[in-house]
Amino acid sequence: MYKDLRGFIKQVDELGALRRVNGADPKFELGGITEVAAGTAECPALLFGRIKGYDSGVRVFTNATTTPQRAALALGIDPNLKPLDALKAWMKKRQTLTPQRPAEVDKAAFMDNAMRGKSVDMTKLPAPYWHRKDGGPYIGSGSIVIMRDPDGGWINASIYRIQVHGRNKVTVQFDHQGRHGAIIARKYWDQGKTCPVAVVNGEDPALFIAGFEYLPDGQSEYDFAGAIKGAPVETMRGPLTGLPLPALSEIILEGELLPASKSTLPEGPFGEFTGYYAADARPAPVMQVGAVYHRDDPILLGSPPMKPPRFHFGLPFRAASIWSNLEMAGVTDVVGVWQHVAQLMTVVAIRQRYAGHAKRAALIAAANSYMGRLVVVVDDDVDPSDLADVMWAITTRCEPAEQIDIVRNAWSSALDPRIPDEFKQAGITSHSKAIIEAVRPFGWKDKYPPTSALTADEAREIEQKWGSVLRARPASAALPNAPRKKRSGKLRSKR
Ligand SMILES: Cc1cc2nc3c(=O)[nH]c(=O)nc-3n(C[C@H](O)[C@H](O)[C@H](O)COP(=O)(O)O)c2cc1C
Ligand SMILES: [Mn+2]
Structure with missing residues (x-):
C-alpha cells in the first residue's frame, strides 16, 4: 500500500493514469482543466506544476480518486474489479475494519518549512479560484480539519472547505450544524474559549476517504484511515495546538477557530457538488492561522466540486x-x-x-x-x-x-x-x-411478464462461443479503395 500522497501519485502514474500540466493559472485554469479532464472517458488524475504566481516547486494534485479504479486503489482494493464488485468488496472490508489508533512520532517533513506568528503568509500557499463565480481562493477543497472533542478527548478529522481571506485568516464552512466539527467548536465557544484547530492539506488518500465517512460520534477518522491502510497514521504533536498532525502530509495550518458570535467572515459563494451555487456569501467561522508548515515542494490535494455526474470519488x-x-x-x-x-x-x-x-x-x-x-x-x-x-x-x-x-x-x-x-x-x-x-x-x-433479454450467464455463454466472430472485422472493411481501381482497370481492358 502507498505510504502517503506522494506514494499514491506514483502508483497512479504507474497505472498510466497521471497527466502532468505545467504553467496553468490558479485563477480558473486549474479548475477548468480539472473539470474538462474529469469529463473525458479516461478521466486522468492531474499534477499541476510551475503554477502561475507561485514558487516553481509548489504543486496541486486533482482528480485523485475520481475513477472507480483509483478509488479502489486508494482503499487497497483490487483496481481491476467491476465497479459494483469493488463497492461490495469495500462494503465488506469496511464492516470488518479494526480501528487503528495513530502512532505518535516526533519528526515530520512538514516541519522543514515553517511560518509562525507575524510571518504567516497564506498567499505563498496554493489556493486556486476553482470556478468562475467563486467568492475567493480555496486552499481547502479536499483538506481535513482536525479538532479535539473537549469532553471525550477524541479527534475529529473531516473535510470542510477552507477559503483564504488574507495572510493569516481562513474560514471553515459547515454544511449544517450536525457536523462533528460544528458540534465540537460550539463546545469550546460555549465555555468562552476559542477552538484549537488544524487544517491538513495534501493528506494521505486514505485520510481523504475517512474524512468523508459518516462515523459515529466519538470515532476518529484517524483510526478509520489507519484501518483502511492496515497501519496506524503517524502523527506529530502540533507545536501550537497540541493536536495530532499527520506526519507525512504536505501542508499544515495551525490556529484557533474564533467564536462565531464574536467574528465571522462572508464565506463563498462556492461552486458546489450539486453543480450550483446554492447560496450567496454567508457568515462562516474564522480560523486565525498562527503557524504554517510545509514539506519541500509541497503538493496540495485539490478536490473541487463539479457538476454531476463528476464526483470526488469514482465509487459511491x-x-x-x-x-x-x-x-x-x-x-x-x-x-x-x-x-x-x-x-x-x-x-x-x-x-x-x-x-x-x-x-x-x-x-x-x-x-x-x-x-x-x-x-x-x-x-x-x-x-x-x-x-x-x-x-x-x-x-x-x-x-x-x-x-x-x-x-x-x-x-x-x-x-x-x-x-x-x-x-x-x-x-x-x-x-x-x-x-x-x-x-x-x-x-x-x-x-409478471417474463423478460426477454438473456440472463448474464446466457450472455456469457454466447460470448464464449461467438465472441471472436463478433469482434472480427469483416474482410471487406479491411480493403480500402485500391482494389476497386484495380478491378475497374481490368474491366476497361476487357472492353
Ligand atoms: C471534497 C469534499 C468536500 C466537502 N466539503 C464539505 C464542506 O465544506 N462542509 C461540510 O460540512 N461538509 C463537507 N463535505 C462532507 C463532509 O466531509 C462529510 O459529510 C463528513 O462525513 C463530515 O464529517 P463529520 O461527521 O465528522 O462532521 C465534503 C466532502 C468532500 C469529499
Ligand atoms: Mn466525525
Whole structure:
C-alpha cells in the first residue's frame, strides 16, 4: 500500500493514469482543466506544476480518486474489479475494519518549512479560484480539519472547505450544524474559549476517504484511515495546538477557530457538488492561522466540486455505508446499492422475499441519503450501477399511482439549490424525498411478464462461443479503395 500522497501519485502514474500540466493559472485554469479532464472517458488524475504566481516547486494534485479504479486503489482494493464488485468488496472490508489508533512520532517533513506568528503568509500557499463565480481562493477543497472533542478527548478529522481571506485568516464552512466539527467548536465557544484547530492539506488518500465517512460520534477518522491502510497514521504533536498532525502530509495550518458570535467572515459563494451555487456569501467561522508548515515542494490535494455526474470519488462510498446500514438493520437479500448523480440518487437492488420488503429497504436508504431526492428500489435482475437499467425498471415495473411515496421534511442542507433562500434564512433546510418502488409488485411477481433479454450467464455463454466472430472485422472493411481501381482497370481492358 502507498505510504502517503506522494506514494499514491506514483502508483497512479504507474497505472498510466497521471497527466502532468505545467504553467496553468490558479485563477480558473486549474479548475477548468480539472473539470474538462474529469469529463473525458479516461478521466486522468492531474499534477499541476510551475503554477502561475507561485514558487516553481509548489504543486496541486486533482482528480485523485475520481475513477472507480483509483478509488479502489486508494482503499487497497483490487483496481481491476467491476465497479459494483469493488463497492461490495469495500462494503465488506469496511464492516470488518479494526480501528487503528495513530502512532505518535516526533519528526515530520512538514516541519522543514515553517511560518509562525507575524510571518504567516497564506498567499505563498496554493489556493486556486476553482470556478468562475467563486467568492475567493480555496486552499481547502479536499483538506481535513482536525479538532479535539473537549469532553471525550477524541479527534475529529473531516473535510470542510477552507477559503483564504488574507495572510493569516481562513474560514471553515459547515454544511449544517450536525457536523462533528460544528458540534465540537460550539463546545469550546460555549465555555468562552476559542477552538484549537488544524487544517491538513495534501493528506494521505486514505485520510481523504475517512474524512468523508459518516462515523459515529466519538470515532476518529484517524483510526478509520489507519484501518483502511492496515497501519496506524503517524502523527506529530502540533507545536501550537497540541493536536495530532499527520506526519507525512504536505501542508499544515495551525490556529484557533474564533467564536462565531464574536467574528465571522462572508464565506463563498462556492461552486458546489450539486453543480450550483446554492447560496450567496454567508457568515462562516474564522480560523486565525498562527503557524504554517510545509514539506519541500509541497503538493496540495485539490478536490473541487463539479457538476454531476463528476464526483470526488469514482465509487459511491456512501452507497456502501447505506448497504451496510441495511444489513445491520437486518434487511436481507440486498444484492447491490449504488448512488448516481453525485450521490443525489440512491438505488437499492433486492431479491424480494416478502410484502413490504422493498419499502423497508427504501425507508432506511432514504433516511441516510444526504440531500438525495430520489430513492429507487429495483429487483435483483437489475444492475443498480447502470442508470439505463434502472430507468428501464422504473418505466416498466413502477405504477406511479401505487408505487411512489413522498417523505417530507427530510435531511438536506443549505447547499440544496431547490430550497428557497427565505427558508434557508429561517434555518429550514429540509426537503422531500420520492421513494420509487421500481419492483414487480410482490403479490403477483411470479406472474409478471417474463423478460426477454438473456440472463448474464446466457450472455456469457454466447460470448464464449461467438465472441471472436463478433469482434472480427469483416474482410471487406479491411480493403480500402485500391482494389476497386484495380478491378475497374481490368474491366476497361476487357472492353
Ligand atoms: C471534497 C469534499 C468536500 C466537502 N466539503 C464539505 C464542506 O465544506 N462542509 C461540510 O460540512 N461538509 C463537507 N463535505 C462532507 C463532509 O466531509 C462529510 O459529510 C463528513 O462525513 C463530515 O464529517 P463529520 O461527521 O465528522 O462532521 C465534503 C466532502 C468532500 C469529499
Ligand atoms: Mn466525525
